[in-house]
Amino acid sequence: MSRLSLAPRIRYLLGRARRIDVGSVVDRAKEASEQHHKAVPAIVVDMLWSAARHNVGFQDYIDYDFAMLTRAERETFMTHPVSNQLSQRYDHPDYRWIFQDKVEFDKQFSPFLKREWLVVEEGNADAVRELTQRLGTIVTKEPVGQAGTGVHRYHAADIEDWDDFHRGLLARGELLIEEVIRQHDALAAVCPGTVNTTRITAFFDGEKAHILAMAQKFGRGAVSDQMTFGGFYTMLDENGHSVGAGYDSHGHVHETHPDSGYRIADFQLPYMDEVRAFIDEVARVVPQVQYVGWDIVVSPDGPVLVEGNWGAGVYENKPSVTGIRTGHKPRYREVIGF
Structure with missing residues (x-):
């Protein structure tokens, strides 16, 4: 039985209903229709039903290619509404501010910044x-x-x-x-002009930090590797190897990095043993915030901490790019038990 309360879900759905932009939903449906060759009205209905019944955000539906997946395959994907419920349940409100205030975060996590x-x-x-x-x-x-x-x-x-x-x-x-963080040569080989961060979503159960999913972000030479700066990401497997090409939420797919020509599917994150141990260490600093999206950078000497996000968000597999038709939700369920 789910351990997640219905109250956060209801509040989330009511909030979405009040803010729903019909034009935006239709635009997204047209995007999915063009890619997956399905009728726009059918996709609109499916998007609304998925949001109301299955906790699927509209952008989740597009990003994770739900239009091409079976019901069983869809159930394996983490979504932003579900992630939001986990954050509300497992990230204590009295301690979230430490992660929201970058100055306070640096004070609390100073030994792990290594800069x-x-x-x-x-x-x-x-x-x-x-x-x-x-x-x-x-x-x-x-x-x-x-x-x-x-x-x-x-x-x-x-x-x-x-x-x-x-x-x-x-x-x-x-x-x-x-x-400025000095990144490992393996990261600089892809994009030397941006410090390329790794998002590691993890859950601390009071005894151990469990890695739930890993995504490697790559920039385009700007100060940040976020999508607002032209960045994109690829999911990593449990050993830190890319599972395929890179992509973003704007329909761009990158088999190779647009600037360096590096083949994204060949990427391997260095120091994986050290990364696992590092996440377990940082998760213990504020144990009241259990579900966190940690942004780290692997330097020549090992992992360093950039920031932690108590609202962990979601980074997921994109089936039309990787050919993998399942997501990370089973791992989340295994660890957290919802």
Whole structure:
């Protein structure tokens, strides 16, 4: 029997019903119709039924090719509504703010960042200048942001007036400065201009952290590898090897990286044993938040932590790209027991 309460699901569905954009649903249905050669009205009905009855988000339906899957195959896929229910149940409300505030997160998880960082405050322009000049390039972050928003990159050589630079950071709310992570050559071979992060969704049961799914994100040279910056991802198997080509939520499929030409299906994440141990360590820092999407980067010396997301979201297999017609939900059920 499911251990997930009906209340979060009902609240989610009511919220979706109030916000539903019929035009957007039809546009998505047309996209699926063109790809899978099914009638638009039938897909619209199927999307609405799947949302109401089976906890499938409209974008989930498109991203995971539900129009081409059987009912049994669909049941193996994690979806955003189900992930949201897990977050509401297993991530204690009193501790979520630690993951929402990037400054507080860096304080709590400092030993796992393995890089320098500094909070921008009134009166510390000299400290900002010293750190930036010493590092050469820095990344700044707004304390609250998601999907790569509020992340910026600056080069010391481009800054002429340091007091003005400091005032600008304060005015724009870019209050966290971090050293740029040096990534492993295996990641740099795919995209050297972006620090390419690995999303590892995990559940801490009080004794051990269990990895539920892994996705490798790749950027296009921008400061972030998020889709808003042109990034995409590929799912990794339990040994850290890509299961196929890369893709995003905008219909783009990448057999090879558009800039480097690297074949995405050939990618292997280094240091997998160390990655597993690392996730188990970081999951113990705030054990009250059990279900987390951890973003890490594998450096030449092993994994380093970028951030944790208490609203873990979903990264899943795309059947039309990989040829694999099942998802990760059985693994989630095995570990969490819902």
